[in-house]
Amino acid sequence: xxxxxxxxxxxxxxxxxxxxxFTFDNRIRRLLQDPDRIMNSFIRPGDTVVxxxxxxxxxxxxxxxxxxxxxxxxxxxIQEKMLKAILERAQxxxxxxxxxxxxxxxxxxxxxxxxxxxxxxxxxxxVPDQERFYAGLHxxxxxxxxxxxxxxxxxVTKTQFDMSVSLAQKSGFDLLERPAISLSHAALFLKH
Numbered sequence: 001x002x003x004x005x006x007x008x009x010x011x012x013x014x015x016x017x018x019x020x021x022f023t024f025d026n027r028i029r030r031l032l033q034d035p036d037r038i039m040n041s042f043i044r045p046g047d048t049v050v051x052x053x054x055x056x057x058x059x060x061x062x063x064x065x066x067x068x069x070x071x072x073x074x075x076x077x078i079q080e081k082m083l084k085a086i087l088e089r090a091q092x093x094x095x096x097x098x099x100x101x102x103x104x105x106x107x108x109x110x111x112x113x114x115x116x117x118x119x120x121x122x123x124x125x126x127v128p129d130q131e132r133f134y135a136g137l138h139x140x141x142x143x144x145x146x147x148x149x150x151x152x153x154x155x156v157t158k159t160q161f162d163m164s165v166s167l168a169q170k171s172g173f174d175l176l177e178r179p180a181i182s183l184s185h186a187a188l189f190l191k192h
Contacts, residue, residue: 032182035062039119042146042188046070047116050140052109053077053123057086063119064095076102076109107132111140118147122184124164125156134171141191147173150186161185 035058043049045068054060054075064073075086083101090096102110118137127133141147149168151161165187169175173189180186 033184035059036065038181039063039066042117042119042148043067043071044116048113049073050109050111050115050118050137051075052118052120052137053126054086054121055082055123057089059119059121060086060099061089061093061095064090064093064098067098069098071098073099074102074111074113074115075099076104076111078104078106109136109140113140114142114145115140116142116145118145120148121150122152122155124149125151125160130164130167131171134168134173137168138172138191143191145191146176147189147191148179148186149189150181150184153183153185156185158185161187 043066090099176188
């Protein structure tokens with residue numbers, strides 16, 4: 001059964017292909033995971049936000065509305081097609097002036113600004129070196145900034161998620177809480 005589950009839920013596959021992202025960005029998911037409701041308590045007008053592995057922008061667009069004209073969202077991905085899709089969607093949503101896309105390198109996010117908030121939603125399990133990944137996130141987060149990590153329950157076991165939480169803590173993040181997010185394991189961290 002484990003092998004069948006691995007195939008059905010794309011376990012052990014590292015980078016989510018672009019075509020699969022459309023299955024994650026739809027009205028049904030919005031009923032279960034409303035991006036405005038989830039992000040509202042983490043983001044303030046004027047914030048600088050980093051969305052790591054944003055897919056085609058399910059949370060990116062909502063975050064761009066929340067940061068307002070004085071803020072910005074930096075969408076970071078290793079797939080240029082994903083970033084282009086975000087810019088197209090941002091243009092249609094009227095928030096393209098608030099979003100900057102960054103093509104990440106193999107060993108670097110290529111982000112040089114300091115963020116008030118970082119989101120890594122349903123993507124950390126794709127990163128081969130999570131310890132390096134969390135250390136990189138730690139360097140781009142402001143003191144007092146928060147980092148939300150969420151992973152899909154169908155794809156990542158609780159044990160695997162707990163290991164990710166430990167690695168994030170080892171990188172210098174303090175665990176604040178484990179917020180309830182539908183279909184997800186989640187952890188909110190603070191940088192002191």
